[in-house]
Amino acid sequence: MARRRVRPTTEILSEIVAQLGLPPRSVDLEALQGRLGLPEFNGEADEARVARALRAMKAERAFAETGIEALKRTVPALRAAVSGGGAVTWSVRATIPLLDDDRLAVRVDAPPDAETAGILRGMAHRNDPRWRLDDLRAAVAQVAGQAADELRRPVERLREQVRLDLREVGADASAYLAQLDRSLRSRPFPLTDELARSLFQTLTPVRKRARVVAHQDSRLRRLRDRVGFGAYIEKFAAARRLGRRIVFHMGPTNSGKTYAALKVLTEAATGTYLAPLRLLALENYEALLERGLRAGMVTGEEVLGEAGPTHTARTIETADLMRPVEVAVIDEIQMLADPDRGWAWTNALFGVPAKTVIVCGSDDALAYVRRAAEAAGESLEVVPFERKTPLVLAEQPVPLEHVEPGDAVVAFSRRAVHENREILVAAGHRVATIYGALSPEVRRAEAARFRTGEADVLVTTDAIGMGLNLGPLKRVVFSAVRKYDGTGERALTNSEIRQIAGRAGRFGHQEVGYVAACEEDGVAPLRTALSGAPTAPAADTRFFVRPDLQAITSVAEEMQTDSLREVLAHFARATFYDGSPFQPSALEEILEVARLVDRARLPIREKFVFSVCPVDRRDDVAMAVLERWTQARAAGAGVPALRANLHGELDYQERTVKLASAYLWLSRRFPETFDDVEAIRAMRGQANAAIEAHLRETATRRVERRSRRVAAKAPR
Structure with a gap:
């Protein structure tokens, strides 16, 4: 009897999908296999069943994109x-x-x-x-x-x-x-x-721990003394010894404030540039090299350049708070107020050891910078900058159908970006796309497509607000003036509007920048913001901070525990009391990750590293991968490269790139565990290429079809 050929089920499904007239690469075949409940090999299904499953998956994906957020509210x-x-x-x-x-x-x-x-x-x-x-x-x-x-x-x-x-x-x-x-x-x-029968027993240790914490007031007071404002400032000993001078280059987008700061930096014997984005760190690293300087670049996942550079470009989270330099430039200082990343600007503002610290940003940050200088006993000079090209508001709405070449259409969610993109492509535009879920490499490539004219319109989120070189951008069109900020939908602040709108009319490319809204109700908020109306003062003006490794180990020793979650909770109680100058930076998210990493038998120092690893904490799949990594580290096993599906959908590729970047970040901390670096880099490059190809193809496909239809109708 002839043996039956063994075939992967995904291969069989690929053929059925092709018979249905769909490109196999457009379908997540593994998800389809799971949907149909088929085995890994020789799974069988007919076309009708596959078609029903694909329709159901498409409906679920569409609802996941649009309906879930609405139902949450x-x-x-x-x-x-x-x-x-x-x-x-x-x-x-x-x-x-x-x-x-x-x-x-x-x-x-x-x-x-x-x-x-x-x-x-x-x-x-x-x-x-x-x-x-x-x-x-x-x-x-x-x-x-x-x-x-x-x-x-x-x-x-x-x-x-x-x-x-x-x-x-x-x-x-x-x-x-x-x-x-x-x-x-x-x-x-x-x-x-089981819960109905055992709820009391389940919560008994929780209550016991709460009683223990309640009796720790004397310990809490001692810790509070160690992490108070004065203690926090003095822990940056290298910075305090220098008697630093702080200079605030204060002004709007496109005013030359960062350009002037970088000129001072390059003229100094030693210096560092601290960027909010890897893209900006890379661009300025390249600029330092072009000036003939011995330059280096440091991000969470990579180090470039020669050993012992005189000048470095860094992402702000990697700021060197020990090695003194002559000049440090801290870009986008208003990010001090950001709940997720503000701690890094707080550390840099108080702790970067430079004789001259130049901070660049909008006037919203002036109160923070002044308070920091006064607390540290350092001088502050404010240098105001004015915008180099005027911004002109269109008093009438500009619907998407009236968008022109050279425009950027701004939305505030990935879904809205893709919806706008579909409309503009259907209207005959070649579209470049930028949003936060894209990797820095893809964002840079998409910006280059717009800058060189390969794409005539840009569709983006507020990711363009910081740093991307968009060259010929003449008009910013707001498709919305409200955004979801993680807790609820709110109106854009005047500062946010000015930051985004200011990307129009880049000095040296355009003489005027134009700003418009798609809807009638968006014009008034833009008018108010562009008239110079200040942003309302923040309800909470404390500095965002996050405990460092020294604080974590100190508290753990005193509490005699290796539970990261307990240590973080105790640190929070000691630091964020009524009247404290601090507020926690994304503490709830870190506590949730700490609960996950506490399941692994790891030293608390290593648990803390995993807890701040840059994974998407809102993605259950990413969190499951992180947990597997912690368990592998605890078992002393190496972590191989992730398995990639280069035919997966766009969101799959985006997740692949994020997880690959997290792997590389961890490889710098645990090289003996995360040792498949070259394979990860290759996989990330392939996933980025797949994303770029998807964006490029879908940005032009309809335009090409439309051109063919027009040509077919033209008289011979």
């Missing part, structure tokens, strides 16, 4: 997890209070019932998050209520134990409640039969 109790193939897993968050004033609550994630699941499937099928919305709210409320009823008895028992704890800790009750509240907020429970 309209039905906050709903939770969604999106797989790599676009499948959505839903749950309902039930919040069950433990105290009468709702200061404490147990959060339970329950599976949706049949009615809720049916409505969600209908929404996904229609890609309409408003379909039967009232019915969905009622169904979700019912699921949450049933979950609370199921847990009524164990929760009552837990309430009684909390009351007993409060009597025991006495005057330290507020510290106990704060610790327990933080633990409960970061610990949603999946609703299972």
